[in-house]
Amino acid sequence: MSDNDGKKTLGLRGGPRAGNVKQSFSHGRTKNVVVETKRKRVVVPKPGGAKPSTGGAAASGGDPSKRPAGISDAEMERRLKALKAAKAREVDEAAEREAEEKARAEERERRKAEIEAKEREEQEREDALRAKAEEDERKKREAEDAKKAADAAAAMPAPEAEAPRAAKPSSAPRKAPERDNKNDRNSKGKAARDDGRRSGKLTLNQALRGGEGGRQRSMAAMKRKQERARQKAMGGPVEREKVVRDVQVPETILVQELANRMAERVADVVKSLMNMGMMVTQNQPIDADTAELIVEEFGHKIVRVSDSDVEDVIQQVDDKDEELQARPPVITVMGHVDHGKTSLLDAIRNAKVVSGEAGGITQHIGAYQVKTDDDTLLTFLDTPGHAAFTSMRARGAQVTDIVVLVVAADDAVMPQTIEAINHAKAAGVPMIVAINKIDRPEADPDKVRTDLLQHEVIVEKMSGDVLDVEVSAINGTGLDTLLENIALQSELLDLKANPDRAASGAVIEAQLDVGRGPVATVLVQNGTLRQGDIFVVGEQWGKVRALINDKGDRVEEAGPSVPVEVLGLNGTPEAGDVLNVVDTEAQAREIAEYREKAAKDKRAAVGAATTLDQMMAKAKEDQAVSELPILVKADVQGSAEAIVQAMEKIGNDEVRVRVLHSGVGAITESDIGLAEASGAPVMGFNVRANATARNVANQKGVEIRYYSVIYDLVDDVKAAASGLLSAEVRENFIGYAEIKEVFKVTGVGKVAGCLVTEGIARRSAGVRLLRDDVVIHEGSLKTLKRFKDEVKEVQSGQECGMAFENYDDIRPGDVIEIFEREEVERQLD
The missing domain is CATH 1.20.5 (Single alpha-helices involved in coiled-coils or other helix-helix interfaces)
Structure with a gap:
């Protein structure tokens, strides 16, 4: 037995052992997993088995006889140390995993506690609000019951002892329904919480x-x-009371916009339309009749409006007499070119304006204010005088109160003088004739007065009612008299305006400034224009960013008859447009968009041929007429308009000038692109091309021409258009020959024996065959011979032989007319 005790039974050692591992997942979820772990075999030497020896065997305590072959004591010791380190690491890792698991469990518990605290807090707040609502309702019912009981007691008197008994039954049975209502409210409140509804005060974050x-x-x-x-x-x-609204409906309206104007849900409007058989979405338009049915179905009132009603916001104010105040007169200086209009105004203003104009002629409308010696304020408009600026003079006459007609005493009445007279008469404004340049020796003021009679302008000296003043812009003669007559005329007109209303005025000039953007020179006619006002002018709108007077100073406001430059437009308006101040930017934008759309439709309607005959006639006209396309860029709107009008007058039935595009501002790359596509030159008037446009023009071969005087531009375009004219063919008759005899020549045909009776017969010239002075054939000669020799020409009095090209019907007695053709270049008038 003792021997067997020392022996071990045969079995599997270090087999797999079962164990549990807890896995952690997100949101605090865990899972226990059963795993098997395998023991590692560890070789431990038996105690007392090691014999004393030197080296690593004694230190390790192992038995060298039982050690695996080839392993030294040092290697064995190293392996034992590695085993111990591995066991230590496993213990440390297990401790770390346990600590992490514990931390995660604590975090889950903390989060769970926070959520439960929030829910309890929410529940307590809702319970408090519900309790408060129940308390208010209970107090309200008690007050109503007490009031009813008092009213009943007052209506039907009873013994004092019966009143309490009568009152008790009304309060006793109220508790059970109250509990029921409370339960119902609790259930409703719970359902509300389940639906995500929140009670309490509405915050911006919630909205x-x-x-x-x-x-x-x-x-x-x-x-x-x-x-x-x-x-x-x-x-x-x-149930809330239905609000009946007046719904404005234009000719077409989007379904969503209609729902917004009715303050109804879009889904309800779409459903109603589907019930009517219209399958539409909220972004589709419907007509006004359909919209009317929808509006009436929802119980509202319809108000029909048209697109043009957007302009109704521009107030048409009828000023009262007590609101009107005196305003300065607006005087427009008109007359023929180089008659001294700007020089006369220059003398009045004591400034040098004419020196700043290219070529010494006015090419823009200038607006200035002048204060006389008696502190009377006058507003002057200086208009160009030459023929190209007819529309500018017309605009000046439309906004003016008095016209000063400047006529040079040494030149008398000229075409633009007559035109200015017609503008003044059409505008119905009084006229004052300023006979200028009386300091010149050849001046004849009486001739000027006599010439004006032909145009129904009768001055006072000729027993008429038109004031006339002899002035000299050079030495200042008669300037005081002119100013007195202007002041007298303005007093007779009794000019007044209301400065305390929304401003309105006329655009005298408009331009695109590189640094300031679109700039309009506006003459305020009514009201006061202030910085910050929102306005609409023609197809453009804007907000007044700055006001600059005629001296270049910034001002805060401009009253009636004050000319100012207005900054803050979104685009360049047309000269002559009316500026109106409105209340909001939305109104201004809506009016501008409507006007732009209307103008586009009008241009499209004018340009479209409506019938087949018109289309054929237009096509035939386009084929028959040669066109010279050009692009025009100018510094201001008035100059561009004048150039375009001058271009329209150039040409005849064969040639015409076509302005592809005209605009204000520098020449840009897009202008060069359009010019290249059309094969047109670019005409710049007081503007230049930017660097990019110049480079593109050089690459693509587009010609850019710069001008500062309108006459030079017109002359160049006229010369270019003349080059498109077909040359004029002129005939020069050089001789006559009479046929004496007709011969038949083999291989040639009939040959006429002729006598040159006048001039010379040439082989290269054209010929006509006349019989009884009637032309029966026109052609050329096939041969011209003298005797048997072919010659170039035959002199008068000599005989020769002639044969016609492709024509043989010649008889004795016929006359041959000899002529030459030459082409002459034509010029446009």
């Missing part, structure tokens, strides 16, 4: 958070939702 899917809800919708929840908590929904 902006919106519903599901990121959809934002308006503040009004949140308030309506809160009101519905409160009504439910108070004992049931209460």
Whole structure:
């Protein structure tokens, strides 16, 4: 038995052992997993088995006989150390895993506690609000019951002892329904909480958070939702009173816009339309008749409007007499070119304006204010005088109160003088004739007065009612008299305006400034234009960013008859447009868009051929007429308009000038692109091309020409258009020959024996065959011979032989007319 005790039974040692591992997942979830672990075999030497020896065997305590072959004591010791380190690491890792698991469990418990605390806090707040609502409702019912009891007691007197008994039954049975209502409200409140409804005060975050899917809800919708929840908590929904609205409906309107104007849900409007058989979405338009049916179905009133009604916001104010105040007169200086209009105004203003104009001629409308010696304020408009600026003079006459007609005493009445007279008569404004240049030796003022009689302008000296003054812009003669007559005329007109209303005025000139953007020179006619005003002018709108007077100073406001430069437009308006101040930017933008659309439709209607005959006639005209295309860029709108009008007058039935594009501002790359596509030159008037445009023009071979005087531009275009004219063919008759005899020559045909009776017969010339002075053939000669020799020409009095090209019907007695053709270049008038 003792021997067997020392022996071990044969078996599997270090086999797999079962164990549990806890796995952690997100959101605090865990899972226990059964795993098997395998023991590692560890070789431990038996105690007392090691014999004393030197080296690593004694230190390790192992038995060298039982050690695996080839392993030294040092290797054995190294392996034992590695085993111990591995066991230590396993212990450390197990401790770390246990600590992490413990931390995660604590974090889950903390989060769970926080969520439960929030839910309890939310529940307590809702319970408090519900309790408060129940208390208010109970107090309200008690007050109503007490009031009813008092009213009943007052209506039917009873013994004092019976009153309490009568009152008791009314209060006793109220508790059970109250508990029922309370239970109902609790259940409703719970359902409301389940639906995500929140009670309490509405915050901006709640309003902006919106519903599901990121959809934002308006503040009004949140308030309506809160009101519905409160009504439910108070004992049931209460129907709101229907609000009847006046709905403005244009000719076409989007379904969504119609729903917004009715303050109804878009889904309800779409459903109503589908019930009517119209399958539409909220972004589709419907006509006014359909919209009227929808508006009436929802119980509202329809107000029909048209697109043009957007301009009704521009106030048409009828000024009262007590609101009117005196305003300075607006004087327009008109006359023929180089008659001294600007020099005369220059003398009045004591400034040098004419020196700043190219070529010494006025090419823009200038607006100035002058204060006389008696502190009378006058507003002067200086208009160009030459023929190209007819429209500018017309605009000056439309906004003026008095016209000063300047006529040079040494030149008398000229074409533009007559035109200015007609403008003044059409505008119905009084006229003052200023006979200028009386300091010159050849001046003849009486001739001027006599010439004016032919145009129904009778001055005072000729027993008429038109004031006339002899002036000299050089030495200042008669200027005081001219100003006195202007002041006298303005007093007779009794000019007044209301400065305390929305401003309105006329655009005298407009330009695109590189540094300041679109700039309009506006003459205020009514009201006061202030910085910050929102306005609409023609097809453009804007907000007054700055006002600059005629001296270049910034001003805060401009009253009636004051010319100012207005900055802040979104585009360059047309000269002659009317400026009106409106209330909001939305109104200004809407009016400008409507006007732009109307102008586009009008241009499209004018340019379109409506019938087949018109289309054929237009095509035939386009084929028959040669066109010279050009692009025009000018510094201001008035100059561009004048150049375009001058271009329209150039040409005849064969050639015409076509302005592809005209605009204000520098020549840009897009202008070069259009010119290249059309094969047209670019004409710049007081403007230049930018660097990019110059480079592109050089690459593509587009010609750019710069001008500062309009006459030079007109002359160059006229010369270029003349080059498109077909040359004029002129005939020069050089001789006559009479046929004496007709011969038949083999291989040639009939040959006429002729006598040259006048001039010379040439082989290269053209010929006509005359019989009884009637032309029966025109052609050329096939041969011209003298005797048997072919010659170039035959002199008068000599005989020769002639044969016609492709013509043999010649007889004795016929006359041959000999002529030459030459081409002459034509010029446009």
